[in-house]
């Protein structure tokens with residue numbers, strides 16, 4: 650993405666095609682700083698990806714999009730070929746599908762549909778301030794493109810469509826198109 654100073658991103662050699670899922674990054678980030686939590690003010694600070702300067706201070710009311718257990722954290726490296734995980738996976742503890750999924754904060758749906766691989770049935774929401782969120786592997790999509798949604802609304806149901814070995818939600822937050830750790834925005838556990 651041509652960002653930042655040397656060492657900020659390390660390129661890896663291309664991966665076999667079957668691992669080139671959209672939710673697995675081919676680059677390894679040493680850190681993320683596009684969004685950070687200010688513990689004094691409890692606000693989210695957005696940083697210019699090029700300079701690192703704080704350019705916005707946001708108070709966001711955020712909820713976990715689904716209840717369950719975290720089966721893979723953001724950035725976890727104990728994955729085949731140490732790929733970088735661009736979101737958090739939240740699974741139903743009984744391996745059942747159908748749990749309702751809600752947006753982590755309010756926004757407007759920019760995609761609601763299916764891709765045959767990768768995220769499967771998924772929803773993308775634009776929250777303004779260059780923040781977007783993704784909810785993948787749904788069994789059913791209820792949201793429609795252009796819809797305004799807020800926490801509590803059901804945008805779809807948990808499933809295992811796309812590249813998934815069991816029922817879970819791949820929950821991802823991007824800031825300036827760069828995946829950040831959703832735990833920056835959310836307290837506790839789902």
Ligand SMILES: [Zn+2]
Nearest residue numbers: 736737738819
């Ligand atoms: Zn995932």
